[in-house]
Amino acid sequence: xxxxxxxxxxxxxxxxxxxxxxxxxxxxxxxxxxxxxxxxxxxxxxxxxxxxxxxxxxxxxxxxxxxxxxxxxxxxxxxxxxxxxxxxxxxxxxxxxxxxxxxxxxxxxxxxxxxxxxxxxxxxxxxxxxxxxxxxxxxxxxxxxxxxxxxxxxxxxxxxxxxxxxxxxxxxxxxxxxxxxxxxxxxxxxxxxxxx
Amino acid sequence: xxxxxxxxxxxxxxxxxxxxxxxxxxxxxxxxxxxxxxxxxxxxxxxxxxxxxxxxxxxxxxxxxxxxxxxxxxxxxxxxxxxxxxxxxxxxxxxxxxxxxxxxxxxxxxxxxxxxxxxxxxxxxxxxxxxxxxxxxxxxxxxxxxxxxxxxxxxxxxxxxxxxxxxxxxxxxxxxxxxxxxxxxxxxxxxxxxxxxxxxxxxxxxxxxxxxxxxxxxxxxxxxxxxxxxxxxxxxxxxxxxxxxxxxxxxx
Numbered sequence: 001x002x003x004x005x006x007x008x009x010x011x012x013x014x015x016x017x018x019x020x021x022x023x024x025x026x027x028x029x030x031x032x033x034x035x036x037x038x039x040x041x042x043x044x045x046x047x048x049x050x051x052x053x054x055x056x057x058x059x060x061x062x063x064x065x066x067x068x069x070x071x072x073x074x075x076x077x078x079x080x081x082x083x084x085x086x087x088x089x090x091x092x093x094x095x096x097x098x099x100x101x102x103x104x105x106x107x108x109x110x111x112x113x114x115x116x117x118x119x120x121x122x123x124x125x126x127x128x129x130x131x132x133x134x135x136x137x138x139x140x141x142x143x144x145x146x147x148x149x150x151x152x153x154x155x156x157x158x159x160x161x162x163x164x165x166x167x168x169x170x171x172x173x174x175x176x177x178x179x180x181x182x183x184x185x186x187x188x189x190x191x192x193x194x195x196x
Numbered sequence: 197x198x199x200x201x202x203x204x205x206x207x208x209x210x211x212x213x214x215x216x217x218x219x220x221x222x223x224x225x226x227x228x229x230x231x232x233x234x235x236x237x238x239x240x241x242x243x244x245x246x247x248x249x250x251x252x253x254x255x256x257x258x259x260x261x262x263x264x265x266x267x268x269x270x271x272x273x274x275x276x277x278x279x280x281x282x283x284x285x286x287x288x289x290x291x292x293x294x295x296x297x298x299x300x301x302x303x304x305x306x307x308x309x310x311x312x313x314x315x316x317x318x319x320x321x322x323x324x325x326x327x328x329x330x331x332x333x334x335x336x337x338x339x340x341x342x343x344x345x346x347x348x349x350x351x352x353x354x355x356x357x358x359x360x361x362x363x364x365x366x367x368x369x370x371x372x373x374x375x376x377x378x379x380x381x382x383x384x385x386x387x388x389x390x391x392x393x394x395x396x397x398x399x400x401x402x403x404x405x406x407x408x409x410x411x412x413x414x415x416x417x418x419x420x421x422x423x424x425x426x427x428x429x430x431x432x433x434x435x436x437x438x439x440x441x442x443x444x445x446x447x448x
Contacts, residue, residue: 017264020263021262032259037252046257049261053261057263124251147246147250153214171210172207188244
Protein backbone atom coordinates (compact mmCIF):
# COMPACT_ATOMS: atom_id res chain seq x y z
CA UNK A 1 0.00 0.00 0.00
CA UNK A 2 1.33 3.40 -0.99
CA UNK A 3 2.06 5.80 1.80
CA UNK A 4 0.16 9.06 1.39
CA UNK A 5 1.82 12.44 1.23
CA UNK A 6 0.21 13.37 4.52
CA UNK A 7 1.70 10.35 6.27
CA UNK A 8 5.13 11.08 4.87
CA UNK A 9 4.81 14.72 5.90
CA UNK A 10 3.87 13.69 9.44
CA UNK A 11 6.88 11.37 9.68
CA UNK A 12 9.18 14.02 8.23
CA UNK A 13 7.87 16.52 10.77
CA UNK A 14 8.81 13.96 13.41
CA UNK A 15 12.40 14.04 12.19
CA UNK A 16 12.41 11.23 9.64
CA UNK A 17 14.47 12.65 6.80
CA UNK A 18 13.97 9.59 4.61
CA UNK A 19 10.24 10.27 4.55
CA UNK A 20 10.93 13.72 3.18
CA UNK A 21 13.28 12.19 0.64
CA UNK A 22 10.40 9.96 -0.47
CA UNK A 23 8.31 13.10 -0.99
CA UNK A 24 11.14 14.53 -3.08
CA UNK A 25 11.26 11.41 -5.24
CA UNK A 26 7.49 11.65 -5.68
CA UNK A 27 7.35 15.34 -6.58
CA UNK A 28 10.69 16.43 -8.03
CA UNK A 29 9.74 15.75 -11.66
CA UNK A 30 6.44 17.69 -11.60
CA UNK A 31 8.10 20.57 -9.76
CA UNK A 32 10.99 20.63 -12.22
CA UNK A 33 8.54 20.52 -15.15
CA UNK A 34 6.59 23.42 -13.66
CA UNK A 35 9.74 25.46 -13.12
CA UNK A 36 11.07 24.71 -16.59
CA UNK A 37 7.83 25.64 -18.31
CA UNK A 38 7.47 28.85 -16.35
CA UNK A 39 11.05 30.12 -16.61
CA UNK A 40 12.24 28.26 -19.72
CA UNK A 41 15.82 27.46 -18.72
CA UNK A 42 16.96 23.98 -17.79
CA UNK A 43 19.67 24.75 -15.27
CA UNK A 44 17.75 27.55 -13.61
CA UNK A 45 14.66 25.34 -13.41
CA UNK A 46 16.81 22.71 -11.73
CA UNK A 47 18.07 25.28 -9.22
CA UNK A 48 14.54 26.48 -8.55
CA UNK A 49 13.41 22.88 -8.04
CA UNK A 50 16.20 22.22 -5.56
CA UNK A 51 15.55 25.47 -3.76
CA UNK A 52 11.84 24.67 -3.53
CA UNK A 53 12.50 21.40 -1.71
CA UNK A 54 15.07 23.02 0.55
CA UNK A 55 12.60 25.74 1.53
CA UNK A 56 9.82 23.22 1.98
CA UNK A 57 12.01 21.16 4.27
CA UNK A 58 12.92 24.20 6.37
CA UNK A 59 9.29 25.33 6.53
CA UNK A 60 7.94 21.85 7.22
CA UNK A 61 7.46 22.39 10.98
CA UNK A 62 5.10 25.26 10.14
CA UNK A 63 3.04 23.26 7.65
CA UNK A 64 -0.26 22.49 9.35
CA UNK A 65 -1.94 20.65 6.49
CA UNK A 66 -4.41 23.41 5.60
CA UNK A 67 -3.73 22.61 1.96
CA UNK A 68 -2.47 19.51 0.22
CA UNK A 69 1.28 19.07 0.52
CA UNK A 70 1.57 19.16 -3.29
CA UNK A 71 -0.34 22.45 -3.50
CA UNK A 72 1.85 23.93 -0.79
CA UNK A 73 4.96 22.73 -2.64
CA UNK A 74 3.68 24.07 -5.97
CA UNK A 75 3.10 27.43 -4.37
CA UNK A 76 6.64 27.56 -3.02
CA UNK A 77 8.02 26.63 -6.43
CA UNK A 78 5.81 29.14 -8.21
CA UNK A 79 6.91 31.94 -5.87
CA UNK A 80 10.54 31.04 -6.60
CA UNK A 81 9.77 31.12 -10.33
CA UNK A 82 8.22 34.57 -9.94
CA UNK A 83 11.28 35.77 -8.06
CA UNK A 84 13.47 34.39 -10.84
CA UNK A 85 11.41 36.15 -13.52
CA UNK A 86 11.59 39.42 -11.63
CA UNK A 87 15.33 39.06 -11.37
CA UNK A 88 15.67 38.31 -15.06
CA UNK A 89 13.15 40.99 -16.08
CA UNK A 90 12.63 39.39 -19.43
CA UNK A 91 10.41 36.78 -21.01
CA UNK A 92 11.59 33.19 -20.78
CA UNK A 93 13.43 32.12 -23.86
CA UNK A 94 14.43 28.60 -24.64
CA UNK A 95 15.18 27.03 -27.96
CA UNK A 96 15.87 23.63 -29.31
CA UNK A 97 19.68 23.39 -29.46
CA UNK A 98 20.81 23.97 -33.03
CA UNK A 99 23.49 21.32 -32.84
CA UNK A 100 21.04 18.57 -32.04
CA UNK A 101 22.97 15.34 -32.06
CA UNK A 102 21.27 12.55 -33.98
CA UNK A 103 22.85 9.90 -31.77
CA UNK A 104 21.64 11.68 -28.66
CA UNK A 105 18.18 11.88 -30.16
CA UNK A 106 18.31 8.22 -31.10
CA UNK A 107 18.96 7.29 -27.49
CA UNK A 108 15.78 9.14 -26.50
CA UNK A 109 13.50 7.42 -28.95
CA UNK A 110 11.03 4.90 -27.70
CA UNK A 111 10.61 1.59 -29.46
CA UNK A 112 7.77 2.88 -31.67
CA UNK A 113 9.17 6.35 -32.45
CA UNK A 114 11.51 7.00 -35.35
CA UNK A 115 14.20 9.67 -35.24
CA UNK A 116 12.17 11.71 -37.73
CA UNK A 117 9.14 11.57 -35.43
CA UNK A 118 11.26 12.53 -32.47
CA UNK A 119 12.81 15.48 -34.32
CA UNK A 120 9.34 16.60 -35.39
CA UNK A 121 8.09 16.31 -31.82
CA UNK A 122 11.04 18.29 -30.49
CA UNK A 123 10.50 20.99 -33.10
CA UNK A 124 6.81 21.25 -32.27
CA UNK A 125 7.71 21.36 -28.60
CA UNK A 126 10.05 24.29 -29.25
CA UNK A 127 7.36 26.06 -31.30
CA UNK A 128 4.81 25.67 -28.50
CA UNK A 129 7.39 26.86 -26.00
CA UNK A 130 8.09 29.95 -28.07
CA UNK A 131 4.39 30.68 -28.47
CA UNK A 132 3.88 30.26 -24.71
CA UNK A 133 6.69 32.70 -24.00
CA UNK A 134 4.69 35.42 -25.74
CA UNK A 135 1.85 35.19 -23.22
CA UNK A 136 1.74 37.24 -20.06
CA UNK A 137 3.17 35.56 -16.98
CA UNK A 138 -0.30 35.15 -15.49
CA UNK A 139 -1.80 33.60 -18.62
CA UNK A 140 1.17 31.31 -19.08
CA UNK A 141 1.13 30.14 -15.47
CA UNK A 142 -2.62 29.49 -15.53
CA UNK A 143 -2.31 27.40 -18.70
CA UNK A 144 0.70 25.49 -17.35
CA UNK A 145 -1.07 24.65 -14.10
CA UNK A 146 -4.21 23.59 -15.95
CA UNK A 147 -2.75 21.77 -18.93
CA UNK A 148 0.29 20.09 -17.46
CA UNK A 149 -0.57 19.73 -13.79
CA UNK A 150 -4.30 19.13 -14.02
CA UNK A 151 -5.25 21.65 -11.36
CA UNK A 152 -8.84 22.75 -10.97
CA UNK A 153 -9.89 26.35 -11.59
CA UNK A 154 -10.19 26.82 -7.83
CA UNK A 155 -6.71 25.45 -7.14
CA UNK A 156 -5.24 27.78 -9.75
CA UNK A 157 -7.16 30.69 -8.26
CA UNK A 158 -5.72 29.86 -4.83
CA UNK A 159 -2.26 29.50 -6.30
CA UNK A 160 -2.42 32.77 -8.22
CA UNK A 161 -4.32 34.62 -5.52
CA UNK A 162 -7.12 35.78 -7.83
CA UNK A 163 -10.85 35.16 -8.32
CA UNK A 164 -12.02 32.06 -10.14
CA UNK A 165 -13.47 34.15 -12.97
CA UNK A 166 -10.05 35.71 -13.53
CA UNK A 167 -8.54 32.26 -13.94
CA UNK A 168 -11.10 31.39 -16.62
CA UNK A 169 -10.44 34.68 -18.40
CA UNK A 170 -6.70 34.10 -18.33
CA UNK A 171 -7.15 30.59 -19.68
CA UNK A 172 -9.51 31.67 -22.46
CA UNK A 173 -7.43 34.63 -23.55
CA UNK A 174 -4.17 32.69 -23.34
CA UNK A 175 -5.54 29.76 -25.33
CA UNK A 176 -7.02 32.09 -27.95
CA UNK A 177 -3.69 33.85 -28.40
CA UNK A 178 -1.90 30.54 -28.68
CA UNK A 179 -4.46 29.29 -31.17
CA UNK A 180 -4.01 32.32 -33.43
CA UNK A 181 -0.24 32.11 -33.18
CA UNK A 182 -0.07 28.38 -33.94
CA UNK A 183 -2.60 28.63 -36.77
CA UNK A 184 -0.61 31.46 -38.37
CA UNK A 185 2.47 29.28 -38.33
CA UNK A 186 0.54 26.23 -39.57
CA UNK A 187 1.46 24.14 -36.55
CA UNK A 188 -1.95 23.33 -35.17
CA UNK A 189 -2.49 19.63 -34.52
CA UNK A 190 -5.27 18.28 -36.71
CA UNK A 191 -8.51 17.33 -35.07
CA UNK A 192 -8.41 13.65 -34.21
CA UNK A 193 -12.12 13.02 -33.68
CA UNK A 194 -14.78 15.13 -35.29
CA UNK A 195 -17.33 16.46 -32.89
CA UNK A 196 -20.81 15.17 -33.64
CA UNK B 197 -22.67 30.13 -13.20
CA UNK B 198 -25.72 31.24 -15.15
CA UNK B 199 -28.62 28.88 -15.46
CA UNK B 200 -29.00 29.87 -19.09
CA UNK B 201 -25.90 29.69 -21.26
CA UNK B 202 -25.39 32.76 -23.37
CA UNK B 203 -23.83 32.36 -26.80
CA UNK B 204 -20.15 33.33 -26.76
CA UNK B 205 -19.75 33.19 -22.97
CA UNK B 206 -16.01 32.57 -22.86
CA UNK B 207 -15.93 31.58 -19.17
CA UNK B 208 -18.61 28.95 -19.76
CA UNK B 209 -16.83 27.70 -22.89
CA UNK B 210 -13.57 27.32 -20.97
CA UNK B 211 -15.38 25.43 -18.23
CA UNK B 212 -16.93 23.19 -20.90
CA UNK B 213 -13.52 22.72 -22.54
CA UNK B 214 -12.02 21.47 -19.28
CA UNK B 215 -15.08 19.53 -18.08
CA UNK B 216 -15.54 21.82 -15.11
CA UNK B 217 -19.03 23.01 -15.86
CA UNK B 218 -21.56 23.69 -13.14
CA UNK B 219 -24.18 20.94 -12.75
CA UNK B 220 -26.59 21.02 -15.70
CA UNK B 221 -24.47 23.43 -17.69
CA UNK B 222 -22.72 20.70 -19.66
CA UNK B 223 -25.94 19.48 -21.28
CA UNK B 224 -26.99 23.06 -21.94
CA UNK B 225 -23.78 23.86 -23.82
CA UNK B 226 -23.89 20.55 -25.65
CA UNK B 227 -27.32 21.44 -26.99
CA UNK B 228 -26.17 24.96 -27.91
CA UNK B 229 -23.12 23.74 -29.82
CA UNK B 230 -25.28 21.58 -32.07
CA UNK B 231 -27.03 24.65 -33.40
CA UNK B 232 -24.29 27.33 -33.15
CA UNK B 233 -21.50 27.02 -35.69
CA UNK B 234 -19.52 29.90 -34.15
CA UNK B 235 -19.34 28.43 -30.65
CA UNK B 236 -18.75 24.94 -32.10
CA UNK B 237 -15.85 26.26 -34.16
CA UNK B 238 -14.46 28.05 -31.12
CA UNK B 239 -14.51 24.86 -29.04
CA UNK B 240 -12.92 22.87 -31.89
CA UNK B 241 -10.14 25.46 -32.21
CA UNK B 242 -9.46 25.48 -28.47
CA UNK B 243 -9.39 21.68 -28.40
CA UNK B 244 -6.87 21.64 -31.26
CA UNK B 245 -4.77 24.16 -29.35
CA UNK B 246 -4.83 21.90 -26.30
CA UNK B 247 -3.70 18.93 -28.41
CA UNK B 248 -0.81 20.99 -29.76
CA UNK B 249 0.17 22.09 -26.26
CA UNK B 250 0.60 18.43 -25.34
CA UNK B 251 3.70 18.37 -27.56
CA UNK B 252 5.59 20.64 -25.16
CA UNK B 253 7.75 18.41 -23.00
CA UNK B 254 10.49 19.63 -20.71
CA UNK B 255 13.96 18.22 -21.40
CA UNK B 256 15.10 15.23 -19.38
CA UNK B 257 17.12 16.24 -16.36
CA UNK B 258 18.98 14.06 -13.90
CA UNK B 259 17.49 15.22 -10.61
CA UNK B 260 17.69 12.84 -7.64
CA UNK B 261 17.74 15.50 -4.91
CA UNK B 262 18.12 14.29 -1.35
CA UNK B 263 18.08 15.93 2.03
CA UNK B 264 20.92 14.94 4.37
CA UNK B 265 21.59 15.81 7.98
CA UNK B 266 24.00 18.57 8.93
CA UNK B 267 26.12 16.12 10.93
CA UNK B 268 26.40 13.61 8.09
CA UNK B 269 29.70 13.46 6.24
CA UNK B 270 28.34 15.31 3.23
CA UNK B 271 28.16 19.01 4.04
CA UNK B 272 25.65 19.95 1.34
CA UNK B 273 22.03 19.74 2.43
CA UNK B 274 20.62 18.74 -0.90
CA UNK B 275 22.67 16.64 -3.24
CA UNK B 276 21.93 14.54 -6.27
CA UNK B 277 23.65 11.19 -5.86
CA UNK B 278 20.79 9.04 -7.11
CA UNK B 279 21.71 9.33 -10.72
CA UNK B 280 22.11 6.22 -12.82
CA UNK B 281 25.82 5.43 -13.28
CA UNK B 282 25.72 5.87 -17.05
CA UNK B 283 24.20 9.34 -16.69
CA UNK B 284 26.29 10.50 -13.75
CA UNK B 285 29.02 13.05 -14.48
CA UNK B 286 32.55 11.66 -14.37
CA UNK B 287 34.65 12.59 -11.33
CA UNK B 288 37.55 14.93 -11.93
CA UNK B 289 40.15 12.17 -11.95
CA UNK B 290 38.06 10.30 -14.50
CA UNK B 291 37.75 13.34 -16.73
CA UNK B 292 41.47 13.99 -16.46
CA UNK B 293 42.20 10.36 -17.32
CA UNK B 294 39.84 10.57 -20.30
CA UNK B 295 41.57 13.76 -21.44
CA UNK B 296 44.96 12.01 -21.16
CA UNK B 297 43.69 9.06 -23.13
CA UNK B 298 42.34 11.30 -25.89
CA UNK B 299 45.63 13.18 -26.04
CA UNK B 300 47.56 9.93 -26.21
CA UNK B 301 45.46 8.60 -29.06
CA UNK B 302 45.60 11.95 -30.83
CA UNK B 303 49.36 12.07 -30.45
CA UNK B 304 49.76 8.54 -31.80
CA UNK B 305 47.48 9.21 -34.76
CA UNK B 306 49.17 12.53 -35.46
CA UNK B 307 52.64 10.94 -35.38
CA UNK B 308 51.63 8.08 -37.65
CA UNK B 309 50.07 10.52 -40.12
CA UNK B 310 52.81 13.16 -40.24
CA UNK B 311 55.92 10.92 -40.36
CA UNK B 312 55.55 9.54 -43.94
CA UNK B 313 54.61 12.99 -45.28
CA UNK B 314 57.75 14.47 -43.81
CA UNK B 315 59.91 11.76 -45.36
CA UNK B 316 58.34 12.25 -48.78
CA UNK B 317 58.79 15.97 -48.58
CA UNK B 318 62.41 15.55 -47.53
CA UNK B 319 63.19 13.26 -50.47
CA UNK B 320 61.66 15.53 -53.05
CA UNK B 321 63.00 18.81 -51.78
CA UNK B 322 66.12 17.90 -49.90
CA UNK B 323 68.28 20.33 -51.81
CA UNK B 324 66.18 23.38 -50.99
CA UNK B 325 64.52 22.49 -47.67
CA UNK B 326 65.15 25.26 -45.13
CA UNK B 327 66.63 24.21 -41.82
CA UNK B 328 63.99 26.06 -39.81
CA UNK B 329 61.12 23.62 -40.43
CA UNK B 330 60.79 22.23 -36.92
CA UNK B 331 57.16 22.98 -36.12
CA UNK B 332 56.19 19.32 -35.73
CA UNK B 333 58.85 18.70 -33.10
CA UNK B 334 57.85 21.79 -31.14
CA UNK B 335 54.22 20.73 -31.11
CA UNK B 336 55.08 17.33 -29.69
CA UNK B 337 57.09 18.99 -26.98
CA UNK B 338 54.07 21.09 -26.16
CA UNK B 339 51.91 18.02 -25.92
CA UNK B 340 54.45 16.27 -23.73
CA UNK B 341 54.56 19.28 -21.43
CA UNK B 342 50.78 19.36 -21.39
CA UNK B 343 50.60 15.69 -20.45
CA UNK B 344 53.11 16.30 -17.69
CA UNK B 345 51.05 19.21 -16.35
CA UNK B 346 47.89 17.13 -16.35
CA UNK B 347 49.65 14.29 -14.52
CA UNK B 348 50.90 16.77 -11.93
CA UNK B 349 47.39 18.18 -11.46
CA UNK B 350 46.01 14.68 -11.16
CA UNK B 351 48.58 13.77 -8.53
CA UNK B 352 47.78 16.87 -6.51
CA UNK B 353 44.08 16.11 -6.73
CA UNK B 354 44.56 12.55 -5.50
CA UNK B 355 46.64 13.62 -2.53
CA UNK B 356 44.13 16.28 -1.49
CA UNK B 357 41.00 14.27 -2.27
CA UNK B 358 40.78 12.30 0.98
CA UNK B 359 40.67 15.29 3.30
CA UNK B 360 38.69 17.67 1.12
CA UNK B 361 35.00 18.22 1.88
CA UNK B 362 32.57 17.49 -0.93
CA UNK B 363 31.77 21.12 -1.65
CA UNK B 364 35.42 22.12 -1.74
CA UNK B 365 36.26 19.08 -3.85
CA UNK B 366 33.54 20.02 -6.26
CA UNK B 367 35.00 23.51 -6.45
CA UNK B 368 38.49 22.15 -7.10
CA UNK B 369 37.02 19.74 -9.65
CA UNK B 370 35.51 22.65 -11.51
CA UNK B 371 38.79 24.53 -11.35
CA UNK B 372 40.70 21.48 -12.59
CA UNK B 373 38.23 20.90 -15.42
CA UNK B 374 38.52 24.57 -16.33
CA UNK B 375 42.32 24.31 -16.37
CA UNK B 376 42.17 21.19 -18.53
CA UNK B 377 39.82 22.94 -20.94
CA UNK B 378 42.22 25.87 -21.11
CA UNK B 379 45.13 23.54 -21.76
CA UNK B 380 43.18 21.74 -24.47
CA UNK B 381 42.38 25.08 -26.10
CA UNK B 382 46.02 26.12 -25.92
CA UNK B 383 47.09 22.82 -27.38
CA UNK B 384 44.59 23.14 -30.21
CA UNK B 385 45.86 26.66 -30.94
CA UNK B 386 49.46 25.38 -30.96
CA UNK B 387 48.46 22.61 -33.33
CA UNK B 388 46.83 25.11 -35.65
CA UNK B 389 49.89 27.35 -35.56
CA UNK B 390 52.21 24.41 -36.27
CA UNK B 391 50.02 23.25 -39.13
CA UNK B 392 49.99 26.73 -40.65
CA UNK B 393 53.78 26.94 -40.36
CA UNK B 394 54.16 23.58 -42.01
CA UNK B 395 51.90 24.62 -44.86
CA UNK B 396 53.75 27.92 -45.36
CA UNK B 397 57.13 26.19 -45.37
CA UNK B 398 55.90 23.59 -47.80
CA UNK B 399 54.55 26.30 -50.12
CA UNK B 400 57.93 28.05 -49.93
CA UNK B 401 59.78 24.87 -50.79
CA UNK B 402 57.48 24.14 -53.72
CA UNK B 403 57.91 27.69 -55.03
CA UNK B 404 61.72 27.43 -54.88
CA UNK B 405 61.66 24.07 -56.60
CA UNK B 406 59.40 25.50 -59.28
CA UNK B 407 61.84 28.31 -59.97
CA UNK B 408 64.76 25.87 -60.21
CA UNK B 409 62.80 23.66 -62.58
CA UNK B 410 61.83 26.64 -64.75
CA UNK B 411 65.43 27.78 -64.94
CA UNK B 412 66.55 24.32 -65.99
CA UNK B 413 63.86 24.15 -68.65
CA UNK B 414 64.85 27.59 -69.90
CA UNK B 415 68.48 26.56 -70.22
CA UNK B 416 67.55 23.40 -72.03
CA UNK B 417 65.35 25.32 -74.43
CA UNK B 418 68.18 27.83 -75.06
CA UNK B 419 70.62 25.04 -75.78
CA UNK B 420 68.15 23.45 -78.14
CA UNK B 421 67.54 26.74 -79.90
CA UNK B 422 71.31 27.41 -80.19
CA UNK B 423 71.94 23.93 -81.53
CA UNK B 424 69.26 24.32 -84.18
CA UNK B 425 70.62 27.68 -85.32
CA UNK B 426 74.13 26.25 -85.79
CA UNK B 427 72.80 23.33 -87.77
CA UNK B 428 70.83 25.64 -90.08
CA UNK B 429 73.89 27.85 -90.57
CA UNK B 430 76.02 24.83 -91.43
CA UNK B 431 73.39 23.55 -93.82
CA UNK B 432 73.15 26.97 -95.50
CA UNK B 433 76.93 27.18 -95.87
CA UNK B 434 77.06 23.67 -97.31
CA UNK B 435 74.25 24.52 -99.70
CA UNK B 436 75.97 27.73 -100.82
CA UNK B 437 79.26 25.88 -101.32
CA UNK B 438 77.56 23.21 -103.36
CA UNK B 439 75.82 25.89 -105.42
CA UNK B 440 79.11 27.69 -106.06
CA UNK B 441 80.74 24.45 -107.20
CA UNK B 442 77.84 23.69 -109.39
CA UNK B 443 78.04 27.09 -111.06
CA UNK B 444 81.81 26.98 -111.52
CA UNK B 445 81.74 23.45 -112.96
CA UNK B 446 78.99 24.16 -115.39
CA UNK B 447 80.37 24.56 -118.99
CA UNK B 448 79.57 27.91 -120.50
